[in-house]
């Protein structure tokens with residue numbers, strides 16, 4: 001599901017939430033009225049006065065500028081009587097307050113100050129769902145980066161290299177979409193932290209409210225294969241359109257020349273033409289990339305004006321993490 005689709009779904013949920021909270025409010029008012037003799041009459045009378053005032057303002061029977069004079073005093077009077085009745089019956093002043101899950105946006109999901117924008121409650125929920133949707137591990141974030149896992153033996157150590165890679169990735173994620181270059185390419189063996197930094201970027205950019213797609217090369221091939229055999233390029237649309245696309249582990253997927261190479265070229269080409277950002281991680285070396293994906297694709301990846309290459313070298317850290325495999329690092 002794309003970010004826009006998640007927004008629509010969340011808006012529908014907020015509408016349901018408002019309806020449910022209105023129902024709870026009605027229940028609450030009914031219970032309070034049961035407890036306070038005379039209260040319901042006052043509430044109904046206040047409601048009638050308010051509605052009469054609205055009618056006078058919107059559909060005046062005769063043009064009478066004096067029709068609503070005294071209305072606000074009447075409403076204040078009703079409010080005082082209602083407050084007095086509540087107090088007399090030992091109830092708090094806010095016993096009739098509306099029921100909102102978020103009082104800030106009144107469950108609209110949007111606030112106006114002065115222009116319309118997402119309420120924090122909506123944005124937080126959206127980002128959380130986006131992260132779940134992306135299938136990211138919750139702990140793969142910049143905050144959880146552990147440089148002590150990397151060897152520190154001399155000036156050009158694995159640790160200093162990782163620190164540099166970390167800084168570049170963090171800067172990229174924090175400045176996105178105004179990054180130094182739109183694309184990044186991570187090269188290096190498994191277990192050197194490529195996936196970790198890829199996911200950390202995905203986390204940060206998602207939290208900052210941008211649409212991210214994260215996909216392993218293996219799943220990417222699956223999407224491409226279906227698009228190819230069903231002759232349905234729409235399957236690739238979310239990947240073509242994502243503001244930031246992250247492809248993990250390029251080179252581990254089975255190679256199907258017509259499908260992988262052609263469609264990967266189309267994907268990268270279309271994204272570059274649309275000025276969209278792409279990050280790819282691969283276990284392959286640059287010459288291996290050229291052999292596998294042709295010069296045409298590789299030249300796109302290696303264009304210095306567009307892409308920065310981050311090398312990952314040194315010892316596999318998965319053993320230190322107590323793991324035997326997988327792509328967690």
Ligand SMILES: [Zn+2]
Pocket residue numbers: 102103104105106107108109110119120121122
């Ligand atoms: Zn809110």
